[in-house]
Amino acid sequence: xxEDKLLIWRFKSGSSDALSRIYxxxxxxxxxxxSGLLNNTAAAEDIVHDCFVSLAQSPEKLRVNGNLxxxxxxxxxxxxxxxxxxxxxxxxxxxxEADPAxxxxxxxxxxxxxxxxxxxxxxxxxxxxxEQREVIILHLQGEMKFRTIAKSQNVSINTVxxxxxxxxxxxxxxxxxxxxx
Amino acid sequence: xxxADIEKLIKNVDIDTNAERDRAVLADxxxxxxxxxxxxxxxxQPNIWxxxxxxxxxxxxxxxxxIIIAVLVGINQFGGSIDIARIALADVEKAFLVQPWVxxxxxxxxxxxxxxxxxxxxxxxxxxxxxxxxxxxxxxETFTNGMLQTD
Numbered sequence: 001x002x003e004d005k006l007l008i009w010r011f012k013s014g015s016s017d018a019l020s021r022i023y024x025x026x027x028x029x030x031x032x033x034x035s036g037l038l039n040n041t042a043a044a045e046d047i048v049h050d051c052f053v054s055l056a057q058s059p060e061k062l063r064v065n066g067n068l069x070x071x072x073x074x075x076x077x078x079x080x081x082x083x084x085x086x087x088x089x090x091x092x093x094x095x096x097e098a099d100p101a102x103x104x105x106x107x108x109x110x111x112x113x114x115x116x117x118x119x120x121x122x123x124x125x126x127x128x129x130x131e132q133r134e135v136i137i138l139h140l141q142g143e144m145k146f147r148t149i150a151k152s153q154n155v156s157i158n159t160v161x162x163x164x165x166x167x168x169x170x171x172x173x174x175x176x177x178x179x180x181x
Numbered sequence: 182x183x184x185a186d187i188e189k190l191i192k193n194v195d196i197d198t199n200a201e202r203d204r205a206v207l208a209d210x211x212x213x214x215x216x217x218x219x220x221x222x223x224x225x226q227p228n229i230w231x232x233x234x235x236x237x238x239x240x241x242x243x244x245x246x247x248i249i250i251a252v253l254v255g256i257n258q259f260g261g262s263i264d265i266a267r268i269a270l271a272d273v274e275k276a277f278l279v280q281p282w283v284x285x286x287x288x289x290x291x292x293x294x295x296x297x298x299x300x301x302x303x304x305x306x307x308x309x310x311x312x313x314x315x316x317x318x319x320x321x322e323t324f325t326n327g328m329l330q331t332d
Contacts, residue, residue, distance in 0.1 A: 056214040113197040
């Protein structure tokens with residue numbers, strides 16, 4: 001926590017070393033969060049890339065006393081939500097067309113190297129509602145408090161806790177049924 | 182599988198990245214930072230008037246200076262000596278320089294204390310006090326009656 005405060009302060013003072021350290025410290029976690037939210041590695045990579053570019057463009061947006069991990073997790077979650085909404089609109093507009101954005105085949109310059117466990121988990125997460133998925137991932141992987149998530153989603157804390165509980169229960173039944181097969 | 186096991190699985194699941202792509206993205210991000218630096222002044226210039234007026238003592242000194250100048254101008258108008266005004270202004274300057282610390286608030290919202298004698302900036306980051314010259318940070322607990330250092 002203290003290290004993060006120093007990193008933010010140094011980054012706001014224009015230090016590229018501090019930005020490199022922030023990148024190295026959080027990129028894997030952000031890629032994990034985004035790939036879990038979207039179950040699409042190409043989109044997840046683009047979103048995390050854009051998030052760091054946006055951070056580099058405007059260091060003044062970062063509050064010295066804020067939580068760096070939560071800030072970055074919220075940044076990628078907001079972008080992932082927008083991407084997901086746009087995807088739903090595309091699907092509604094052309095129901096018969098195959099979605100070109102969803103791709104699981106390996107690309108030549110792929111950033112994320114997902115293991116079997118991550119792929120299996122992301123597939124299971126993709127089967128629960130986006131709202132439930134977002135709460136579970138932000139709470140467990142982003143280490144965000146329910147109160148912070150509620151604020152970022154503009155809903156009550158009770159709604160967030162319900163989404164977490166029901167989402168986790170549904171995930172459990174999905175993973176259990178897969179294990180039985 | 183218990184809910185606690187699922188929580189553990191989600192928390193601890195591993196992800197790996199392509200090192201070459203890591204370097205490429207970082208280089209891109211650092212380039213953006215360099216470009217954005219070029220658009221702004223490297224160090225924001227503090228507003229001098231704000232620096233001076235931030236200190237309550239400086240406000241009193243400034244008010245006293247105005248009164249003294251007004252009185253001396255009055256004396257001068259009615260046949261007094263200009264040398265007295267010179268001495269009084271030197272006293273004002275001396276009184277200001279006795280204050281070693283000034284609080285600076287930059288236009289980008291950043292705040293810090295600067296020692297006028299050593300030009301040594303100190304920043305407050307929550308409960309941290311950072312000495313920008315030595316790069317050291319000390320944690321403090323803030324109480325209503327002041328600050329207490331904790332190791």
